Amino acid sequence: xxxxxxxxxxxxxxxxxxxxxxxxxxxxxxxxxxxxxxxxxxxxxxxxxxxxxxxxxxxxxxxxxxxxxxxxxxxxxxxxxxxxxxxxxxxxxxxxxxxxxxxxxxxxxxxxxxxxxxxxxxxxxxxxxxxxxxxxxxxxxxxxxxxxxxxxxxxxxxxxxxxxxxxxxxxxxxxxxxxxxxxxxxxxxxxxxxxxxxxxxxxxxxxxxxxxxxxxxxxxxxxxxxxxxxxxxxxxxxxxxxxxxxxxxxxxxxxxxxxxxxxxxxxxxxxxxxxxxxxxxxxxxxxxxxxxxxxxxxxxxxxxxxxxxxxxxxxxxxxxxxxxxxxxxxxxxxxxxxxxxxxxxxxxxxxxxxxxxxxxxxxxxxxxxxxxxxxxxxxxxxxxxxxxx
Amino acid sequence: xxxxxxxxxxxxxxxxxxxxxxxxxxxxxxxxxxxxxxxxxxxxxxxxxxxxxxxxxxxxxxxxxxxxxxxxxxxxxxxxxxxxxxxxxxxxxxxxxxxxxxxxxxxxxxxxxxxxxxxxxxxxxxxxxxxxxxxxxxxxxxxxxxxxxxxxxxxxxxxxxxxxxxxxxxxxxxxxxxxxxxxxxxxxxxxxxxxxxxxxxxxxxxxxxxxxxxxxxxxxxxxxxxxxxxxxxxxxxxxxxxxxxxxxxxxxxxxxxxxxxxxxxxxxxxxxxxxxxxxxxxxxxxxxxxxxxxxxxxxxxxxxxxxxxxxxxxxxxxxxxxxxxxxxxxxxxxx
Numbered sequence: 001x002x003x004x005x006x007x008x009x010x011x012x013x014x015x016x017x018x019x020x021x022x023x024x025x026x027x028x029x030x031x032x033x034x035x036x037x038x039x040x041x042x043x044x045x046x047x048x049x050x051x052x053x054x055x056x057x058x059x060x061x062x063x064x065x066x067x068x069x070x071x072x073x074x075x076x077x078x079x080x081x082x083x084x085x086x087x088x089x090x091x092x093x094x095x096x097x098x099x100x101x102x103x104x105x106x107x108x109x110x111x112x113x114x115x116x117x118x119x120x121x122x123x124x125x126x127x128x129x130x131x132x133x134x135x136x137x138x139x140x141x142x143x144x145x146x147x148x149x150x151x152x153x154x155x156x157x158x159x160x161x162x163x164x165x166x167x168x169x170x171x172x173x174x175x176x177x178x179x180x181x182x183x184x185x186x187x188x189x190x191x192x193x194x195x196x197x198x199x200x201x202x203x204x205x206x207x208x209x210x211x212x213x214x215x216x217x218x219x220x221x222x223x224x225x226x227x228x229x230x231x232x233x234x235x236x237x238x239x240x241x242x243x244x245x246x247x248x249x250x251x252x253x254x255x256x257x258x259x260x261x262x263x264x265x266x267x268x269x270x271x272x273x274x275x276x277x278x279x280x281x282x283x284x285x286x287x288x289x290x291x292x293x294x295x296x297x298x299x300x301x302x303x304x305x306x307x308x309x310x311x312x313x314x315x316x317x318x319x320x321x322x323x324x325x326x327x328x329x330x331x332x333x334x335x336x337x338x339x340x341x342x343x344x345x346x347x348x349x350x351x352x353x354x355x356x357x358x359x360x361x362x363x364x365x366x367x368x369x370x371x372x373x374x375x376x377x378x379x380x381x382x383x384x385x386x387x388x389x
Numbered sequence: 390x391x392x393x394x395x396x397x398x399x400x401x402x403x404x405x406x407x408x409x410x411x412x413x414x415x416x417x418x419x420x421x422x423x424x425x426x427x428x429x430x431x432x433x434x435x436x437x438x439x440x441x442x443x444x445x446x447x448x449x450x451x452x453x454x455x456x457x458x459x460x461x462x463x464x465x466x467x468x469x470x471x472x473x474x475x476x477x478x479x480x481x482x483x484x485x486x487x488x489x490x491x492x493x494x495x496x497x498x499x500x501x502x503x504x505x506x507x508x509x510x511x512x513x514x515x516x517x518x519x520x521x522x523x524x525x526x527x528x529x530x531x532x533x534x535x536x537x538x539x540x541x542x543x544x545x546x547x548x549x550x551x552x553x554x555x556x557x558x559x560x561x562x563x564x565x566x567x568x569x570x571x572x573x574x575x576x577x578x579x580x581x582x583x584x585x586x587x588x589x590x591x592x593x594x595x596x597x598x599x600x601x602x603x604x605x606x607x608x609x610x611x612x613x614x615x616x617x618x619x620x621x622x623x624x625x626x627x628x629x630x631x632x633x634x635x636x637x638x639x640x641x642x643x644x645x646x647x648x649x650x651x652x653x654x655x656x657x658x659x660x661x662x663x664x665x666x667x668x669x670x671x672x673x674x675x676x677x678x679x680x681x682x683x684x685x686x687x688x689x690x691x692x693x694x695x696x697x698x699x700x701x702x703x704x705x706x707x708x709x710x711x712x713x714x715x716x717x718x719x720x721x722x723x724x
Contacts, residue, residue, distance in 0.1 A: 014394075026415055027408040035403045050710050053658045054703050061699030064692040071688055106703070283421040290426065310444035317438025324430040325491055331423060339420045340427065 002212055003097045003153050004043075009212050011039040012102075043102040054105030062089060062113055082121030089114030093154070111154050115146050133176045140170035151216055160216045164223040167193060182240050187231050194228040197221075222284055225273070229292060232265040235299045267296055281337045431494045439501040446509055455513040462506040469499035470535075477539055484602050485540035493541060500535055500544045504528050504551075525555040537599075542606050549587065549610050556583060558614075571621040581622065581636070584615025588643075612656070615640050616663035623667060630671060637667040652716035657709055665702055669695065 002009070015036055022032040046054065066085045073081055093110040101107045122142050126135060143166035150159035168190060175186045201221035204210040210217060230236050241256050256262075270292030277285035301312050331340035395416070399409040442465075446458045473496055478485040487493050507528040510516045517524040532548035535541065556579045571577060591607035594600055619640060622633040644660035647653070677690045 021408075021412055021415075024415065026411040027404055031404045031408055035398060038401070038403060046707070046710060047654065049655050049658045050706060053662065053706050056662065057699045057703040057706075061696050061703070064696035064699065067692045068689065068696065071685060071692070281419060281421065283423070286421075286423070287426060290430070308448070310441045310448060312441070313437045314441025314445065317434045317436070317441055320430050320434030320437065321491075321494070324427050324434060327423075328427055328490055331427075337418075337420060338423050340424050341422050 001152055002155065003094065004102055004155065005100075006212060008041055008043050008100075008102070009155075011041045012043065012045075013211075014039040015041055042100055044100045044104050045102050046104055051103065051105035051108075055109045056105075058106045058109040059113070062092075062110065066117070079121045079124035082117045082124065086114045086117030086119075086121060089117060097154075107154070108156070108158075111150055111156055112158065115150060115159075118146060119143070133173060136169065136173040137177055140166050140173050144170060151220075152213070155212060155216060157216060157219055160219050161223055164197070164220055164227060167197075168227055187237065191228055191231040194224045194231065197224040198228065218284065222288060225285075225288060229265075229269050229273075232262050232269075233299075234259070234262040234266045235295075235302070237262045238303070266299060270296065278337065283338075286338075428490070431491070435494050435498045435501070439498055439505070442502065443505045446505065447512075450513070459506065459509060459513065462502060462509060466499055466502050466506055469495055469502070473499065473539060480538050481540075482599050484600070487540075493539075493543070496535065496539045496541050497543050500532060500541075500547060503531060503535075504547070507531075522555060525551055529555055536603075540600065542603065545603055545606050546610075549607070553583060553610075553614070558583065571617065572625055574625070577618050577622045577625055580614045580618030584611045584613075584618060584640075587611030587614065612640075612644065612659060616659065620663065620667055620670070623670060627674075630675065634667060634671055637664060648713065649716065652713050654710055654713050657713065658706070661702060661706060665698070669698070 018027070018032050018035045018039075021027045022029060027035075065088075066081075069085060070078070070081055075081065089110050093107055093114060096104070096107050096110065119139075119142060123135070123139060126138050144163060147159045147163040147166055150156050151163050171186060171190050171193065172182065175182050198221050201217040201224065205214050205217045205221075238256060270289045273285055273292065274289035276282070277289055297312075297316055301309070305312075307315070328340050330336060331338055395404075395409055395412050398404045399406065404412070442462075446462065450458065473492070476488060477492060477496075478488060507524065511524045517527070529548055529551035532544055532551055536545035536548050558576055558580055571580075587607045588611035591604040591611060594604040594607060616637070619633050619637040623630050623637065626633060641660045641664035644656045648655075648657035648660065672694065673691055677687055677694065680690055681687055
């Protein structure tokens with residue numbers, strides 16, 4: 001089932017763990033060296049920048065190849081040509097895997113471009129035969145099959161995420177095809193399917209049959225938790241129901257009942273997840289719960305704005321700084337199940353800090369020579385307010 | 390990895406009993422490090438609060454009065470930097486050690502507030518009159534001073550962004566290449582000169598020993614300014630495209646040399662991709678387009694060129710990466 005050499009994958013897992021152990025000071029450098037020699041990896045796994053470069057060049061080359069095929073055929077039967085391009089991409093992918101490529105940028109792009117071509121070809125074939133809702137249903141089923149196979153055979157993490165997204169789209173399309181509009185059972189169905197998916201993933205992780213899919217299963221589990229949370233999240237429910245006109249008349253909107261439940265879910269679920277993550281010392285759950293808690297403030301401000309946005313930004317910003325500061329202090333006392341240890345080599349945010357600062361604050365900066373740039377415009381070079389004043 | 394596997398390693402004699410016990414204990418009761426998550430939250434907090442302040446000062450001008458807002462901002466900036474100067478590390482030519490995690494974020498917040506204050510003073514009181522350049526130049530100088538004094542790469546990035554703004558370049562994240570107005574003579578030439586200047590500053594940083602770790606920040610900005618400007622110049626000054634192509638070739642040559650001197654694949658990659666883009670443009674527009682009257686033939690030639698060169702460049706990059714790996718450079722000197 002797995003396209004890659006499983007012995008190589010096993011050795012890779014060993015190497016990955018061993019390097020981590022040495023970083024944490026659990027084993028010595030000599031022990032690491034002897035394990036790495038015992039479990040050699042011959043896969044071609046380039047560093048990030050080479051992977052990026054190879055990915056860009058693969059897009060250029062494979063698109064050019066597809067273009068040649070289309071021109072040679074005068075694009076007479078585009079759907080068939082897309083299918084041929086898709087099969088060609090997957091065939092090329094298999095060849096590169098035989099040449100030991102693993103997450104090299106080439107295999108990543110060939111897989112997703114191949115799926116995209118197959119998708120386009122399939123949808124073009126069906127475009128004239130079915131209505132929009134049925135088309136969405138076929139689209140989601142095709143996506144589930146293609147991304148499911150991609151995740152299983154090629155261990156692709158992006159494909160695993162698209163697989164979960166395709167399931168959600170499938171549920172929506174199913175309701176649109178039968179009832180014509182989303183309703184509460186859709187939310188219940190989504191919550192049930194996501195719960196089942198989460199439990200299935202949790203049960204499968206650590207088992208022998210899923211040893212090479214454990215990363216993917218964890219990713220699907222996390223995506224499932226997000227989808228489960230969103231099932232009854234007030235923002236989504238309000239958007240889905242209150243904006244759906246029953247009779248086609250915009251004034252005649254379906255009233256949203258049981259709002260207390262949706263609000264309670266929106267608030268309690270992340271808190272419960274936060275408690276669970278600290279209890280089970282699960283860093284991924286902790287990250288998710290913090291993101292969900294941050295979203296509560298945003299949703300609250302969106303529906304019940306008790307203060308102006310700028311006040312909300314200032315207060316929530318100060319609150320974030322204060323909370324982070326006290327958590328750091330607490331973790332440094334070394335009493336927690338978690339730690340706060342800044343690596344001496346400046347990993348994490350330090351390395352990308354200048355990029356993050358530039359990305360966040362440069363967008364509003366206008367040059368002094370630019371026509372019409374006035375300070376009343378509120379755009380001040382390099383550190384602008386971020387406002388439209 | 391299962392606990393059984395640790396035992397296998399132990400039985401194979403690959404790890405000692407002490408290491409085996411440590412690995413087992415870490416597996417049974419892991420203590421994840423939350424430093425990255427907390428830094429992201431701190432950064433988000435600084436971003437939100439300074440944005441909030443920036444909007445508030447303009448919104449409450451009528452209510453609070455210009456002077457009181459300016460005074461509050463000045464007070465905040467003074468408090469932050471007074472604390473910074475008192476509690477922060479003394480200036481050193483090399484890399485300084487941060488006294489605390491929060492310190493760097495406080496300096497970043499202070500620098501952003503300083504920019505807001507300068508902008509506000511010019512808006513409301515016109516302290517720089519009509520000399521808009523001066524209104525960008527003064528905060529830029531202050532930011533450079535703060536970046537060097539407090540050894541802060543984030544503030545240095547703000548200072549470089551201000552330097553670009555001062556000479557008339559707008560950095561804009563809405564474009565994929567990050568620069569606005571690249572169809573303007575002035576912006577292209579200014580971007581090119583700024584790129585060369587920043588690369589020269591980066592070289593000076595390293596050779597003089599004055600904050601040598603800042604060289605990567607200067608070089609990154611400089612390289613992208615230079616490459617994007619030369620590419621834009623090639624398109625904009627189409628009659629003089631050869632001159633810009635030569636300039637691009639010189640920049641590519643310089644970066645390839647640097648990549649091999651420092652064992653940095655990053656510089657090799659950006660030089661290759663920008664160079665490939667520039668050469669591809671010239672060949673497509675000036676050579677292939679004139680090769681035939683038939684659009685299909687021209688398209689064929691272009692597609693075959695990109696298919697062949699895309700594959701060739703990929704193979705070349707793989708080979709060069711192998712060569713670069715052989716070059717032993719201290720980890721800190723690599724990007």
